[in-house]
Amino acid sequence: MEVQTAARALEAAGRSVVHMEIGEPDFPTPQPVLDAARDAIAKGDIYYTSALGIPALREAIARHYREQFHVEVEPERVIVTAGSSAALLLTLALLVNRDDAILLADPGYPCNRHFVRTLEGAPVGIPVGPETNYQLTDDVVGAAWTPNTRGALIASPSNPTGTTVALEEMRRIAESIAARGGALIVDEIYLGLSYAEGPRTALAISDELFVISSFSKYFNMTGWRLGWLVAPEGAVRDIEKLAQNLYISPPTISQRAALACFQPETLSILEARRREFQTRRDFLVPALRELGFQIPVMPSGGLFVYADCSRFGMDSERFCVEALKATGVAFTPGIDFGIHRAADHVRFAYTIAHDKLREGVRRLAAWLTHLG
Amino acid sequence: MEVQTAARALEAAGRSVVHMEIGEPDFPTPQPVLDAARDAIAKGDIYYTSALGIPALREAIARHYREQFHVEVEPERVIVTAGSSAALLLTLALLVNRDDAILLADPGYPCNRHFVRTLEGAPVGIPVGPETNYQLTDDVVGAAWTPNTRGALIASPSNPTGTTVALEEMRRIAESIAARGGALIVDEIYLGLSYAEGPRTALAISDELFVISSFSKYFNMTGWRLGWLVAPEGAVRDIEKLAQNLYISPPTISQRAALACFQPETLSILEARRREFQTRRDFLVPALRELGFQIPVMPSGGLFVYADCSRFGMDSERFCVEALKATGVAFTPGIDFGIHRAADHVRFAYTIAHDKLREGVRRLAAWLTHLG
Numbered sequence: 001m002e003v004q005t006a007a008r009a010l011e012a013a014g015r016s017v018v019h020m021e022i023g024e025p026d027f028p029t030p031q032p033v034l035d036a037a038r039d040a041i042a043k044g045d046i047y048y049t050s051a052l053g054i055p056a057l058r059e060a061i062a063r064h065y066r067e068q069f070h071v072e073v074e075p076e077r078v079i080v081t082a083g084s085s086a087a088l089l090l091t092l093a094l095l096v097n098r099d100d101a102i103l104l105a106d107p108g109y110p111c112n113r114h115f116v117r118t119l120e121g122a123p124v125g126i127p128v129g130p131e132t133n134y135q136l137t138d139d140v141v142g143a144a145w146t147p148n149t150r151g152a153l154i155a156s157p158s159n160p161t162g163t164t165v166a167l168e169e170m171r172r173i174a175e176s177i178a179a180r181g182g183a184l185i186v187d188e189i190y191l192g193l194s195y196a197e198g199p200r201t202a203l204a205i206s207d208e209l210f211v212i213s214s215f216s217k218y219f220n221m222t223g224w225r226l227g228w229l230v231a232p233e234g235a236v237r238d239i240e241k242l243a244q245n246l247y248i249s250p251p252t253i254s255q256r257a258a259l260a261c262f263q264p265e266t267l268s269i270l271e272a273r274r275r276e277f278q279t280r281r282d283f284l285v286p287a288l289r290e291l292g293f294q295i296p297v298m299p300s301g302g303l304f305v306y307a308d309c310s311r312f313g314m315d316s317e318r319f320c321v322e323a324l325k326a327t328g329v330a331f332t333p334g335i336d337f338g339i340h341r342a343a344d345h346v347r348f349a350y351t352i353a354h355d356k357l358r359e360g361v362r363r364l365a366a367w368l369t370h371l372g
Numbered sequence: 373m374e375v376q377t378a379a380r381a382l383e384a385a386g387r388s389v390v391h392m393e394i395g396e397p398d399f400p401t402p403q404p405v406l407d408a409a410r411d412a413i414a415k416g417d418i419y420y421t422s423a424l425g426i427p428a429l430r431e432a433i434a435r436h437y438r439e440q441f442h443v444e445v446e447p448e449r450v451i452v453t454a455g456s457s458a459a460l461l462l463t464l465a466l467l468v469n470r471d472d473a474i475l476l477a478d479p480g481y482p483c484n485r486h487f488v489r490t491l492e493g494a495p496v497g498i499p500v501g502p503e504t505n506y507q508l509t510d511d512v513v514g515a516a517w518t519p520n521t522r523g524a525l526i527a528s529p530s531n532p533t534g535t536t537v538a539l540e541e542m543r544r545i546a547e548s549i550a551a552r553g554g555a556l557i558v559d560e561i562y563l564g565l566s567y568a569e570g571p572r573t574a575l576a577i578s579d580e581l582f583v584i585s586s587f588s589k590y591f592n593m594t595g596w597r598l599g600w601l602v603a604p605e606g607a608v609r610d611i612e613k614l615a616q617n618l619y620i621s622p623p624t625i626s627q628r629a630a631l632a633c634f635q636p637e638t639l640s641i642l643e644a645r646r647r648e649f650q651t652r653r654d655f656l657v658p659a660l661r662e663l664g665f666q667i668p669v670m671p672s673g674g675l676f677v678y679a680d681c682s683r684f685g686m687d688s689e690r691f692c693v694e695a696l697k698a699t700g701v702a703f704t705p706g707i708d709f710g711i712h713r714a715a716d717h718v719r720f721a722y723t724i725a726h727d728k729l730r731e732g733v734r735r736l737a738a739w740l741t742h743l744g
Contacts, residue, residue, distance in 0.1 A: 024419060024420060028416045028418075029416065029418050034413050034414075034416065037413050037625070038410055038413055041406050041409050041410055041413075044400045044401065044406065046400075046401050046593070046594070046595040046596060047396060047594050047595050048396060048594050048595050049595065082454055082597060082619075082623075083619070083620060085618060085619055085620055089618065093490050098470055098492050110617075111616075111617040111618070114614075114617035114618070115617070115618065118465050118491065118614070118617075118618065119490065119491070119492070120470050120491070120492035221418070222418070222419050222420050222624075223418040223419050223420050223421065223621065223623065223624030223625070224418060224623060224624070224625065225454060225597070225619075225620075225621075225622070225623045225624075242486075242490070244483075245482075245483040245486035245487070245490075246457060246461065246483070246486070246487065246490065247454075247455070247457055247597075248455060248457055248597075249595065249597075250597070251454075251595065251596060251597045251623045251626065252594075252595030252596070252597075253409070253595070253596065253625060253626075254623065254625075
């Protein structure tokens with residue numbers, strides 16, 4: 001956030017900035033979704049909906065799981081939410097009592113620990129590195145589990161690392177956690193942006209997981225604030241009550257617009273964009289390695305590369321500041337994602353067009369040559 | 373909620389139902405707001421905004437306070453939120469630590485105590501009745517205050533009672549709470565729907581209050597999920613951080629649409645609707661009194677009448693069920709709003725057209741005559 005502010009200030013002062021710090025897709029909302037929103041507004045029915053979301057959208061999401069991921073999800077278990085933020089808050093509000101610990105990967109998405117803390121729970125950041133694909137594993141979860149642990153939250157693909165937990169490992173984790181009477185929450189908001197063949201949802205493993213997703217990333221609907229949660233059947237009624245109290249209902253226009261997300265026309269737009277992100281990743285990772293960044297695990301999804309910058313001889317916060325000053329290239333220090341080896345890492349986002357990515361790499365190359 | 377479900381089931385079975393249970397205005401979103409939303413969609417800029425909302429909307433809200441309420445509010449203190457639900461959660465998340473008590477009127481809006489509980493605080497419902505206009509007073513707050521008390525939340529006008537705290541009393545409450553080092557939160561989501569001359573915002577008293585408002589009620593934007601918070605200057609930075617973590621940003625289209633709320637054309641539509649609500653209230657309250665309901669305090673704002681039904685010889689839950697069965701008139705039992713004398717009270721909403729209100733009263737009259 002601070003990098004973004006500094007980058008915008010620099011830009012306002014007339015400097016050319018290459019934005020590799022921005023965590024949202026650069027593509028506009030697809031036209032069929034915009035058209036559906038306009039239709040909804042023309043019809044004027046913009047009252048509250050059910051707290052769980054409009055039935056047609058819950059059914060469309062369930063169908064999407066069947067068609068894209070070959071997994072059966074009952075529409076009754078799909079809860080439409082005001083962004084994945086609301087899905088996460090509802091899940092944690094249901095699960096976390098005071099001082100309950102939730103295990104999280106460090107590095108990870110920084111908001112997650114704030115959600116847990118807001119609910120008076122204890123976020124426990126577990127240091128992860130390349131040896132576990134920057135993800136929790138069954139062994140790591142088992143070693144960190146204590147009598148106070150209520151569950152684990154795994155983002156797959158992850159922000160900032162872009163790495164994915166293999167389904168076999170996810171199954172081991174889910175089974176161990178279930179055996180301990182805990183809960184597994186899987187954040188799949190970047191699942192649609194997977195670059196490996198046949199991405200797999202954790203819902204293939206068990207009906208007892210909490211799986212969080214979003215219309216913001218793959219579907220390019222950031223500002224619409226719409227996401228969803230797939231919950232175990234036994235949790236739906238309690239989540240409905242929480243949602244009624246804490247949110248009333250998700251935004252109505254966004255829900256009606258999102259119905260258009262699952263049309264073949266929209267999906268073909270989105271698949272072309274996914275391939276474009278993959279092309280950017282395929283350019284950026286080797287280019288950064290060439291510059292001297294270490295990226296031990298190829299990111300398999302999402303929008304980010306998490307790179308070790310320790311060989312450049314400054315801590316990552318200073319490295320980001322100096323790079324921005326010297327080159328106008330903005331990217332994010334590790335400290336924004338945790339504390340484990342944060343000073344050695346930076347996150348690059350590939351949420352800009354290919355020619356800008358090239359320009360960013362070119363500027364960094366010149367600066368680093370000069371530095372080194 | 374259960375009454376609403378039962379009423380809809382009855383309707384689906386072919387019965388004619390008069391809906392006096394619905395807590396949202398029956399008017400559609402004003403046309404200039406719909407037009408502004410369509411323009412925003414056409415422009416396609418539907419990315420995340422600042423977590424505090426777009427600057428133009430924060431300025432428009434500040435201007436609205438100056439023009440409608442003759443109170444100066446710095447735009448920097450206005451925080452646009454995903455509905456007043458988010459404004460309340462952010463405020464309470466900032467203020468409430470575990471076991472901190474928040475004083476609330478009983479009867480009151482039921483979600484409020486759930487917010488406090490979700491944050492591991494202790495909601496303390498204070499029984500209030502006609503002797504204090506169904507509101508907290510300085511004396512009542514003073515008597516209930518303990519070392520664990522963090523603050524009080526006052527809804528003025530209130531749901532379900534429609535009563536307002538006079539500005540002089542609000543000032544006494546604010547000063548006593550400040551002297552105790554506590555915080556006063558004032559929920560003004562129904563302030564625009566005030567039927568007394570010159571409604572007064574609590575912001576006239578002090579810059580150190582937390583004032584919550586909404587685009588849902590007066591502005592008829594329920595499903596858009598947009599509200600706002602005016603916070604003390606010293607709290608804004610912390611609330612911004614919380615908002616970034618818990619919500620990212622309020623819905624973008626809703627924010628751009630809401631800019632049209634403050635145009636003279638929109639305000640004149642809304643003022644006509646406010647007068648229509650007033651006319652409904654002026655019909656309904658005497659009509660209910662005529663039927664034998666006791667309404668000791670004339671509601672001065674909002675959409676509801678809170679009526680004592682004890683003379684009809686059944687508890688209010690049964691009364692609602694029997695009335696719905698016998699007459700098809702739906703309204704809400706007191707238990708939905710607290711526990712204090714809940715079995716003696718029901719809430720009627722005047723969110724239906726005048727002829728339907730008349731029909732509801734006619735049906736109730738026939739049934740009650742038959743009963744009595």
